[in-house]
Amino acid sequence: MSQLRLLKKPITNMSIPANSSATAAYDIVVVGSCMTDLVSFTPRLPKAGETIHGHKFFIGFGGKGANQCIQAARLGAKSTMVCKVGKDSFGENYIQNFKSNGVSTEYVGQTSEASTGVAPITVNDDGQNAIVIVAGANLLLNCEDLVRATNTIRSAKVVVCQLEIQPVISLEALKIAHGAGVKTIFNPAPAIADLDPDFYKNTDVFCCNETEAGILTGVEVASVEDATKAGSKLLEKGCTSVIVTLGAEGTLLMTQGQRAPLHIPTKNVKAVDTTGAGDSFVGALAFYMANYSCLDLEEMSRRACAIATISTQAQGTQASYPSRPQLPPELF
Numbered sequence: 001m002s003q004l005r006l007l008k009k010p011i012t013n014m015s016i017p018a019n020s021s022a023t024a025a026y027d028i029v030v031v032g033s034c035m036t037d038l039v040s041f042t043p044r045l046p047k048a049g050e051t052i053h054g055h056k057f058f059i060g061f062g063g064k065g066a067n068q069c070i071q072a073a074r075l076g077a078k079s080t081m082v083c084k085v086g087k088d089s090f091g092e093n094y095i096q097n098f099k100s101n102g103v104s105t106e107y108v109g110q111t112s113e114a115s116t117g118v119a120p121i122t123v124n125d126d127g128q129n130a131i132v133i134v135a136g137a138n139l140l141l142n143c144e145d146l147v148r149a150t151n152t153i154r155s156a157k158v159v160v161c162q163l164e165i166q167p168v169i170s171l172e173a174l175k176i177a178h179g180a181g182v183k184t185i186f187n188p189a190p191a192i193a194d195l196d197p198d199f200y201k202n203t204d205v206f207c208c209n210e211t212e213a214g215i216l217t218g219v220e221v222a223s224v225e226d227a228t229k230a231g232s233k234l235l236e237k238g239c240t241s242v243i244v245t246l247g248a249e250g251t252l253l254m255t256q257g258q259r260a261p262l263h264i265p266t267k268n269v270k271a272v273d274t275t276g277a278g279d280s281f282v283g284a285l286a287f288y289m290a291n292y293s294c295l296d297l298e299e300m301s302r303r304a305c306a307i308a309t310i311s312t313q314a315q316g317t318q319a320s321y322p323s324r325p326q327l328p329p330e331l332f
């Protein structure tokens, strides 16, 4: 009954102006995925039908949405995650992980219809891997879940989405936010070639890596020049700014109606594990957009790069994300 009433309201209506509500509870809302990584280390990758023994195992927290949200929270942003996990031990543990990191779990749903998203990963002695992703509960995040979070999305400072949940849900979240004047960051990961054009129109900062820029534009990106070509194509599609992350080369920033593309190099470091570096970048950028809106996007990108680069100098995904007290004061 009450659900019907809720659904009848168009969820993009704009009766609640952005940032004016007394219940502006969170600076950053991430609508996205949670995944539990199950990582086995083995001498080699098993063949079909084969059983082999591994020598080490660990469970890690991942999922692009959750990674980004946790990086933002560790820097000090008031953050909440809109996502879905299973009614299983992985789901319970993930909820605890959010709480330990100061991320609100008000909009973390639990379903008995699917398991928590998992990624069993096998890594051999040469560092090659084989990965199975079972998105599970992530794909059950639905419109009703968004309706429940609508006022929170509308009163946020920044909303962040990716593509590890159903793309229509990410797009709807971006539309709700953009329609209410909330800044949006969209990270098209994993990339799909025929992305709905509305994603661009509802995005303030379109943040992708080289592979994703290539898939979305058909321009193979292997240099700053290539990234500039791809970036121009992405800007033409209607987002306000484009950031292409370039691994050890830093990032490229391009903004509508602004002079030259800006290559922002990052520190030269000895990277030990770059897994999740892109998510650290996106989470850090969201933090700066929410908490340091006085800075320009160039300076925000420079600082987000510095933070992502620090995350490459430690093992693990979320385990490598720095917190505010460990970071130099000039980043704040």
Ligand SMILES: Nc1ncnc2c1ncn2[C@@H]1O[C@H](COP(=O)(O)OP(=O)(O)O)[C@@H](O)[C@H]1O
Binding pocket: 209, 210, 245, 246, 247, 248, 249, 250, 251, 266, 267, 268, 269, 271, 274, 275, 276, 277, 278, 279, 281, 304, 305, 306, 308, 309, 312
């Ligand atoms: N080898 C590296 N050395 C220094 N910084 C790195 C390195 N790899 C990644 N980074 C930092 O992480 C950011 C994102 O990395 P990138 O590899 O582009 O993302 P993704 O994780 O999506 O592949 C870069 O912009 C940079 O700041």
Ligand SMILES: *[C@@H]1O[C@H](CO)[C@@H](O)[C@H](O)[C@H]1NC(C)=O
Binding pocket: 027, 075, 076, 077, 078, 291
């Ligand atoms: C970010 O802003 C929130 C208020 O919305 C504040 O509580 C928090 O201290 C700020 N954090 C930083 C690191 O500036």
Ligand SMILES: *[C@@H]1O[C@H](CO)[C@@H](O)[C@H](O)[C@H]1NC(C)=O
Binding pocket: 188, 189, 190, 191, 209, 210, 211, 212, 247
């Ligand atoms: C870019 O992100 C995709 C996920 O969308 C990932 O598979 C790929 O390895 C990343 N590419 C680079 C160059 O890091």
